[in-house]
Amino acid sequence: MGTDSVTASPPPAPSPEPAGGGRRLRDLMTAGAFLAPAAVLLAVWIVYPTVWTVIRSFFDRAGDAFVGIDNYSEIFSNDTLLKSVTNNLIWVAVVPALVTALGLIFAVLTERVTWSAAFKLVVFMPIAISLFAAGISWRIMLDVDPQRGAVNAAITSVVDAIEPPGPLTGAQPSGAEVETSGGAIALADPVQPGQTALLGLTGVRAAEVPDDAQQAVRPEPAEGGINGVVWRDFSPGGGEPGVVEPDEVGLPGVTVELRGAGGESRSTTTADDGSFAFEGLPPGDYRLGIGSDTFRAGYAGVAWLGSSLITIACIIAYIWVWAGFAMVVIAAGLAALPRDLLEAARTDGANEWQVFRRITVPLLAPVLTVVFITMLINVLKVFDIVLAVAPASVQDDAAVIALSMWRVAFTGASDFGLGSAISVLLFVLVIPILVLNIRRFRREQ
Amino acid sequence: MTTATAPTPAPSPAAEREGLGARLVRGLTRTPVQVALVIIGLLWLVPTVGLFLTSLLSAEEASSNGWWRIFSEPSLATFDNYSDIFNNDDITSSLVTTVIIAIGGTVIPIVVAALAAYAFAWLDFPGRDWVFVLVIGLLVVPLQMALIPMFSLYNDLGIFDTELSLILFHTAFGLPFAIFLLRNFFIGIPKELLEAARLDGASEWRIFARVVLPLGLPAIAALAVFQFIWTWNDLIVALTLARETQPITVAIFSQLRQFGSNIDLIAPASFISMVIPLALFFAFQRYFVQGLLAGAVK
Numbered sequence: 016m017g018t019d020s021v022t023a024s025p026p027p028a029p030s031p032e033p034a035g036g037g038r039r040l041r042d043l044m045t046a047g048a049f050l051a052p053a054a055v056l057l058a059v060w061i062v063y064p065t066v067w068t069v070i071r072s073f074f075d076r077a078g079d080a081f082v083g084i085d086n087y088s089e090i091f092s093n094d095t096l097l098k099s100v101t102n103n104l105i106w107v108a109v110v111p112a113l114v115t116a117l118g119l120i121f122a123v124l125t126e127r128v129t130w131s132a133a134f135k136l137v138v139f140m141p142i143a144i145s146l147f148a149a150g151i152s153w154r155i156m157l158d159v160d161p162q163r164g165a166v167n168a169a170i171t172s173v174v175d176a177i178e179p180p181g182p183l184t185g186a187q188p189s190g191a192e193v194e195t196s197g198g199a200i201a202l203a204d205p206v207q208p209g210q211t212a213l214l215g216l217t218g219v220r221a222a223e224v225p226d227d228a229q230q231a232v233r234p235e236p237a238e239g240g241i242n243g244v245v246w247r248d249f250s251p252g253g254g255e256p257g258v259v260e261p262d263e264v265g266l267p268g269v270t271v272e273l274r275g276a277g278g279e280s281r282s283t284t285t286a287d288d289g290s291f292a293f294e295g296l297p298p299g300d301y302r303l304g305i306g307s308d309t310f311r312a313g314y315a316g317v318a319w320l321g322s323s324l325i326t327i328a329c330i331i332a333y334i335w336v337w338a339g340f341a342m343v344v345i346a347a348g349l350a351a352l353p354r355d356l357l358e359a360a361r362t363d364g365a366n367e368w369q370v371f372r373r374i375t376v377p378l379l380a381p382v383l384t385v386v387f388i389t390m391l392i393n394v395l396k397v398f399d400i401v402l403a404v405a406p407a408s409v410q411d412d413a414a415v416i417a418l419s420m421w422r423v424a425f426t427g428a429s430d431f432g433l434g435s436a437i438s439v440l441l442f443v444l445v446i447p448i449l450v451l452n453i454r455r456f457r458r459e460q
Numbered sequence: 461m462t463t464a465t466a467p468t469p470a471p472s473p474a475a476e477r478e479g480l481g482a483r484l485v486r487g488l489t490r491t492p493v494q495v496a497l498v499i500i501g502l503l504w505l506v507p508t509v510g511l512f513l514t515s516l517l518s519a520e521e522a523s524s525n526g527w528w529r530i531f532s533e534p535s536l537a538t539f540d541n542y543s544d545i546f547n548n549d550d551i552t553s554s555l556v557t558t559v560i561i562a563i564g565g566t567v568i569p570i571v572v573a574a575l576a577a578y579a580f581a582w583l584d585f586p587g588r589d590w591v592f593v594l595v596i597g598l599l600v601v602p603l604q605m606a607l608i609p610m611f612s613l614y615n616d617l618g619i620f621d622t623e624l625s626l627i628l629f630h631t632a633f634g635l636p637f638a639i640f641l642l643r644n645f646f647i648g649i650p651k652e653l654l655e656a657a658r659l660d661g662a663s664e665w666r667i668f669a670r671v672v673l674p675l676g677l678p679a680i681a682a683l684a685v686f687q688f689i690w691t692w693n694d695l696i697v698a699l700t701l702a703r704e705t706q707p708i709t710v711a712i713f714s715q716l717r718q719f720g721s722n723i724d725l726i727a728p729a730s731f732i733s734m735v736i737p738l739a740l741f742f743a744f745q746r747y748f749v750q751g752l753l754a755g756a757v758k
Contacts, residue, residue: 042583042584042585043585045583045664046579046583046584046585046588047585049575049576049578049579049583049664049668050575050576050579052571052572052575052576053572053573053575053576053595053635053639054576056572056628056631056632056635057595057598057632057635057636059632060606060610060628060629060631060632060633061598061601061605061606061632061633061636062598063609064605064606064608064609064610064613065601065605065606067608067609068605068606068608068609071608071609121500124493124496124497125497127490127493128490128493128494128497133501134497134500134501136742136745137501137504137505138500138501138504140504140508140738140741141504141507141508142741143689143734143737143738143740143741143748144508144693144733144734144737144738145692145693145694145695145709145733145734145737146693146695147693147695147709147712147713147730148511148693148709148712148730148731148733148734149507151511151712151726151727151730152507152508152510152511152730153507154719155507155510155511155514155527155723155727156506156507156510162524162525162526163522163523163524163525163526164526165506165510165526165527165528168526168528332507335504335507339504340752343749343752343753344752344753347749347753392600395602396602396604398695398696399695399696399709402695402713402716403713403716406719407716407717417602417604417696420604420607421604421607421696421699421700424607424608424611425607425611425699425700431608431612434607434608435608437604438602438604438605438607438608439605441602441604441605442601442602442604442605445600445601445602446600448600
């Protein structure tokens with residue numbers, strides 16, 4: 016009754032083959048029935064399309080004319096397609112090594128803490144979410160505007176702490192009496208003691224007007240001195256440029272510089288109503304203005320999503336997703352290492368670095384290879400994350416092979432010939448890895 | 461970084477009685493590592509937290525303010541975006557589509573793969589190991605190879621833009637890994653159990669259903685979590701082989717051109733698309749890791 020087919024692999028047990036052809040045929044039919052659904056699916060959805068795509072890649076866009084290797088040479092002569100190949104090479108060169116290294120570092124470090132499970136959970140978590148949604152998260156993170164993008168907000172706050180922006184970053188002269196020169200804003204004409212100086216500014220952001228600012232007052236001239244005011248020369252409804260009017264506030268805390276004809280200079284700071292005064296000045300012409308430090312703009316942020324950095328932006332997001340995978344696989348390998356070997360080395364006086372470099376890493380080599388190869392395959396096929404992170408305007412700059420294939424075949428030109436050729440290129444790049452995998456599998460058998 | 465393990469070839473009894481001082485030294489040298497890991501862990505959370513907080517901002521707020529403003533101004537946060545989304549038919553129907561595809565794309569490949577894996581593990585037929593290696597070889601065929609021909613074939617057969625056609629595509633490309641994983645697990649089932657069943661006169665189908673499947677449950681669970689998350693997260697297959705049958709990823713994708721002004725839809729929809737996979741991940745973490753290790757290390 017029972018079929019005698021228990022000749023499964025490990026020990027090649029001599030199977031008792033009591034019956035002849037009929038039973039063999041029935042065994043074969045049973046095996047066939049078990050395999051049939053998988054065989055049909057694999058044949059129709061993987062084997063047939065693979066053959067079809069290879070053949071199709073030698074035909075033109077419509078599929079009517081045989082064009083030889085034209086589609087393949089097109090890949091390497093078309094700028095956008097070539098760019099996607101070189102971009103993919105960057106991915107291959109950078110990502111597998113970086114992900115493996117990060118995974119190794121995390122795995123080794125987590126061995127030393129008691130709460131490693133929590134850390135692993137957090138770093139591993141992104142693997143569960145879609146690369147597409149991960150890409151969206153990073154597109155928000157990497158917004159160029161430091162007001163919106165968290166990464167640039169962090170970078171900007173560091174840069175601004177080293178070189179602080181001025182208190183009035185956007186200010187402009189309000190009238191012709193005042194002019195800009197080299198970032199500074201100064202009176203166009205020299206002033207003499209006894210005159211007043213009116214430094215009206217527009218374009219002052221509301222947030223940059225200090226809370227203690229008061230109504231600006233036109234200063235009275237003073238004997239032997241220069242009185243003046245720095246104010247926001249703008250009132251609701253406009254107002255007249257260069258004239259201090261009601262509802263226009265003084266700008267406190269602005270450093271005003273005065274330079275005499277002989278080069279001597281003095282400076283003072285404006286009061287709450289924006290007024291300032293230089294006293295006891297000898298007669299003569301003076302230049303008066305506000306230094307460029309006051310107007311220095313804050314750091315504008317790194318253009319992560321611009322054409323030159325977009326691939327790096329995508330890679331950052333991708334590493335965020337995959338580092339946890341590498342860590343978990345390597346940590347499992349680490350846990351399987353013979354502890355006594357490591358302990359023996361430590362007892363022999365090896366320091367932690369030597370143990371890591373000379374024992375841990377060599378013993379982990381097979382696991383590291385697996386992670387590296389897995390990432391290599393993943394990176395060759397990268398698609399979703401580029402589509403999510405890169406805005407449409409820079410997708411030419413961010414393109415990778417899989418993305419180009421999809422764009423060529425399914426958007427715009429609908430060129431199935433060229434699209435097939437790009438698919439085949441992708442496949443050919445993966446084949447060496449396939450051979451490697453099968454070898455590894457064979458060895459294990 | 462670890463001076464604590466400096467060459468102190470202490471006799472082991474001393475190590476046993478390792479005093480408070482030694483432990484303190486070791487703890488202190490460990491502190492930099494602890495601090496580094498805390499910082500890295502927090503950094504790793506930022507993108508997800510940022511997406512969630514962004515999803516709580518109105519489009520106007522999100523265009524002028526970063527999500528971290530919510531910390532200083534909690535009143536900015538609102539769930540209006542979420543109620544909008546759940547009243548948006550496009551989004552709700554795309555969620556239903558995603559659920560259908562993910563369930564179908566998980567159940568069918570597991571059933572088909574379990575059958576095949578059983579044959580590869582416990583049935584004898586000529587060329588078995590050779591065929592098995594061939595199936596493993598299919599593991600690395602990029603699914604891009606099938607997009608164009610299946611696009612044409614689906615159109616010819618009139619099944620373009622249906623859930624079933626997407627499910628079958630996911631099934632086929634999930635099979636090599638599923639067969640590989642299940643076969644390796646099934647082959648570890650004690651031979652005696654199967655032989656006993658055979659002696660009792662059970663058919664192969666019965667053995668498969670009553671012996672191998674129940675014993676293979678851990679592997680099947682691992683595979684199910686894996687395949688479900690994989691199918692749930694798909695973008696490229698549905699983007700290519702469907703128009704109206706949009707899963708959530710494609711629905712979000714169609715909003716991307718106006719990223720800034722649609723952020724009040726993109727952010728909450730993206731976050732919702734993460735919730736189910738994350739819940740599965742946390743609930744079945746053990747299985748997930750097992751599946752992963754089986755795929756990577758075996």
